[in-house]
Amino acid sequence: MRDDPRLPSSPGFWRSPLRGPWFTSVLGLVLLVGVTVLFVTGLVSYAAYNPGLSRVNDTTPDKGLLGFYLFAWPTGPVWLYRFTQGLHVTLGITLIPVLLAKLWSVVPRLFALPPARSLAHALERVSLLLLVGGGLFEFTTGVLNVQLDYVFPGSFYPLHFYGAWVFFAAFLAHAALKAPKAVRTVRRRMRDEGEPCEDGGESAGAGRVDDGGLVEGGLVSPDPGPPTVSRRGALWLVGGGSLALFVTTVGQSLGGPLRRTALLAPHGGSDPGSGPNAFQINKTAAYAGVRAKDTGEEVWRLVVVGPAGTRRLSRAELLRLPQYSSSLPIACVEGWSTADQWWRGVRLRDLAALAGFDGEPPDLFVESLQRHGAFRRGALRANQVADPRSLLALRVNGEDLSPDHGYPARIIVPAAPGVLCTKWVARLTFGDL
Ligand SMILES: Nc1nc2c(c(=O)[nH]1)N[C@H]1C(S)=C(S)[C@@H](COP(=O)(O)O)O[C@H]1N2
Ligand SMILES: [Mo]
Numbered sequence: 478m479r480d481d482p483r484l485p486s487s488p489g490f491w492r493s494p495l496r497g498p499w500f501t502s503v504l505g506l507v508l509l510v511g512v513t514v515l516f517v518t519g520l521v522s523y524a525a526y527n528p529g530l531s532r533v534n535d536t537t538p539d540k541g542l543l544g545f546y547l548f549a550w551p552t553g554p555v556w557l558y559r560f561t562q563g564l565h566v567t568l569g570i571t572l573i574p575v576l577l578a579k580l581w582s583v584v585p586r587l588f589a590l591p592p593a594r595s596l597a598h599a600l601e602r603v604s605l606l607l608l609v610g611g612g613l614f615e616f617t618t619g620v621l622n623v624q625l626d627y628v629f630p631g632s633f634y635p636l637h638f639y640g641a642w643v644f645f646a647a648f649l650a651h652a653a654l655k656a657p658k659a660v661r662t663v664r665r666r667m668r669d670e671g672e673p674c675e676d677g678g679e680s681a682g683a684g685r686v687d688d689g690g691l692v693e694g695g696l697v698s699p700d701p702g703p704p705t706v707s708r709r710g711a712l713w714l715v716g717g718g719s720l721a722l723f724v725t726t727v728g729q730s731l732g733g734p735l736r737r738t739a740l741l742a743p744h745g746g747s748d749p750g751s752g753p754n755a756f757q758i759n760k761t762a763a764y765a766g767v768r769a770k771d772t773g774e775e776v777w778r779l780v781v782v783g784p785a786g787t788r789r790l791s792r793a794e795l796l797r798l799p800q801y802s803s804s805l806p807i808a809c810v811e812g813w814s815t816a817d818q819w820w821r822g823v824r825l826r827d828l829a830a831l832a833g834f835d836g837e838p839p840d841l842f843v844e845s846l847q848r849h850g851a852f853r854r855g856a857l858r859a860n861q862v863a864d865p866r867s868l869l870a871l872r873v874n875g876e877d878l879s880p881d882h883g884y885p886a887r888i889i890v891p892a893a894p895g896v897l898c899t900k901w902v903a904r905l906t907f908g909d910l
Contacts, residue, residue, distance in 0.1 A: 486589065501696055504712075511568060514568060562809070607644070611644030614644070744757065752876070767880070805891050810895070824868060845901045870887050
């Protein structure tokens with residue numbers, strides 16, 4: 478059966494002359510760097526949500542063990558989350574062609590028979606399944622979350638988080654086994670130079686014994702078809718695909734006219750209208766079910782709860798408190814972000830003092846007018862409340878907040894993910910969460 482070229486388990490079935498150690502190694506080394514950056518920026522993004530703070534921020538069960546690294550997310554530099562998450566999403570999208578080409582280059586190995594020749598070989602194949610499955614899962618869930626606007630309400634974080642650990646564990650094992658050889662392969666090619674089309678003496682057909690002493694599934698076709706493109710040409714194609722994705726995505730993290738280049742970013746490039754409130758809107762007031770009759774001067778009150786009791790403040794009363802300005806961006810987990818906007822309102826730490834915390838401010842639980850939806854509430858850490866740039870914003874860029882930007886009041890905190898910048902705030906509870 479191994480030798481029937483009509484079956485994918487036979488090396489003769491795979492005829493592309495492109496497959497070979499050089500092609501696979503180059504793609505593998507790009508992914509080694511790229512996936513490591515994705516993993517680190519992903520873990521960092523999870524930390525930025527303050528998942529240890531409150532069940533409102535995160536309900537990932539048993540994250541304790543995998544959350545060992547969590548830390549208090551800092552409030553500076555103000556563009557911190559804008560940078561880490563922009564990098565995470567843009568790089569992830571850019572790497573899609575590389576991932577697909579890499580999988581294509583090794584696909585004969587996935588079909589190789591017998592499924593396991595030894596315990597070590599069986600373990601290697603299981604780890605490969607976790608690697609391929611985990612990789613496809615992470616890229617797919619990431620892209621779906623960005624493109625389809627939270628298709629996994631509430632459950633994206635645990636899925637993407639656990640998936641990341643499985644994927645990265647298999648990835649590390651794989652990299653430890655393969656990276657040295659990949660580096661040697663690429664180095665040798667660079668030394669020998671010339672068009673890396675022929676694999677010559679190194680040709681690894683079925684049954685070749687490689688460095689590790691294992692019989693290799695074989696990357697090089699024993700019966701190659703005529704080439705339609707050189708290996709180097711194929712790499713240019715992959716690189717060109719990546720570049721095209723990059724230039725149609727990265728604009729979502731930029732301000733100014735370049736924003737319009739974000740053709741592939743569903744929330745990054747759209748035109749938010751004109752005037753001071755003309756910057757990115759993720760969810761409109763109508764979408765969130767916040768109606769004008771709930772936000773009017775006469776009806777809306779901010780409820781502030783703390784050891785000093787419960788206070789109710791009208792918007793006019795809030796405007797009579799000391800007003801401060803902060804230039805801060807909004808940066809969403811989806812990767813899009815805005816340039817700095819000029820927010821004006823009441824400092825969160827002043828509101829903490831009003832609630833009865835004169836010294837160091839405590840953690841804060843924020844609730845909005847919105848009745849449904851995962852992001853209608855959020856919890857902020859004491860260090861975020863204490864930062865003098867953290868505001869309950871009433872105005873932006875010199876005007877009242879528009880309804881879509883959170884009128885009557887919204888939270889804005891430096892360096893925090895957008896999801897913690899709650900709009901249409903109704904209630905602030907300071908202290909034990
Ligand atoms: N009440 C409420 N506030 C919210 C949200 C929400 O759904 N409801 N979305 C959050 C998310 S996920 C982001 S990224 C920012 C987006 O802010 P913008 O729509 O004003 O640009 O608002 C945050 N504040
Ligand atoms: Mo968001």
